[in-house]
Amino acid sequence: MEKEKHHIVPYKTYFYILISLLVLTFMSIGITKINLGGYSVLGALIFSTIKSVLVLYWFMHLKFDQPFLRFMVGFVTLVFLAVIFITFLDYYYR
Amino acid sequence: MEQVSQHADPHYDQEANKLGMWLFIFTELLLFGGLFIVYSIYRFLNPEAFQLGAHELNPTIGAINTIILLVSSMTIAMSTSSLQKKNKGLTVLLLEITIMLALVFLINKYFEWGVKFDHGIWPGSEHLINDMSRGEILFFGLYFVMTGLHALHIIVGMIIIIVALKRVQNGTVNENRSSLLDNAGLYWHLVDLIWIFLFPLFYLIH
The missing domain is CATH 1.20.5 (Single alpha-helices involved in coiled-coils or other helix-helix interfaces)
Structure with missing residues (x-):
């Protein structure tokens, strides 16, 4: 009974999340290199928000x-x- | 009389431990959140000075530190899984890797701040006060306070992870009593989460 509420996340799930986070990091570096004026702040913040949702949901276990x-x-x-x-x-x- | 079948110690409550940690994390989020509001208001009032200031920062070091923190977040997350799988050796190894990555982050930070000091930029330095605009003084003030407070959290996080590592080794943290490791992980992810916003706001936007 103790066990069933304790969800063990597989290693590969964490690995996929890391890859997604790295890809998003490079995308946010890329988008700020393009000259978008005021929108580059917005763009970078959107990428940061997506990354933080990934961290909160998977790394910090909120999903489970x-x-x-x-x-x-x-x-x-x-x-x-x-x-x-x-x-x-x-x-x-x- | 009720009998507790699972544990000898009835005072252990995993859900309560987790909830307490989250409440603490909320206070941390609002602490850094307040600083982010200060940053955004001053940026709004001094847009050119903030762009000039950001040119002084090295986005490559920032990006390397981002990658280091993200990888270390994965290794500590994996260590909580390996503890549940009763793989003590792997848990210890993953925690050691996490601590090493944290140390590398701090070493990078040391060199990064060192370059700023060589350029005569530190809070209250003559070069900053005499030659730079008010907006740039604000930018570098916020840069040192926010990355410094973040680095302080890295140091505290390392201490917590070292304690968790010791207690995994001596068996007081195990698959039935994993709260200390779980909470160390939550704290470390918080440090990562803050950096996710610090990095683009200071290093990327110019």
Whole structure:
């Protein structure tokens, strides 16, 4: 009974995640080399966000954990985004 | 009276250990999150100075350190699996590799900061205060504080991994009581997660 709630992730899953993370890193290096002006920040942040989802879900086991942990991580992320949004509203409209 | 069948020690609760670690990770995320907000506001106010400052940084060293951290994240993640599979030798080996990679990261950081010091750039240096704009002073201030705080987390992470390694070796961390290793892994992935955002924001964007 103890065993069945304990999911052992195969080594090759971790290896595939690493390869994806490395590919995304090189893609983000590539996209900032192209001159996209203000969009290169956006591009780099999109790649970083995808990478962090991979780390959170597989490396940090959220995919295999109880749903309330995913909910809490999502909630903290939303709080953080709300603080960024409100701060920028202030600076943008000064 | 209830009998606990699995463990002699009834005080071990894996889910609670994990939850406690996550609560701590949230405080860390908001600490660095606050610094990222400071960075983005100052970047918004001083876009040219931040671009000039970023030209001073070496994206190759940044990229190498990114690869090192990502690989070390994989090795520590694999070590939690090998512990569950009762493969103690492999667990120890993977943890040793993780510690070595962390050390290489710090050595790179040492040389990277050393180059900045050689160029006369450190917080409060004469060159920085007299010859650079306010925006560049802010950029380098944030660079040293954020990468320095991150490096401090690498050092703490190494200590935690060394403790976990010792306890895997003496058997107090095992497949039935793996929380210390699992939480060391979570902490290490947090360090990786922060670097995933630090690297593009400081090294890539110019």
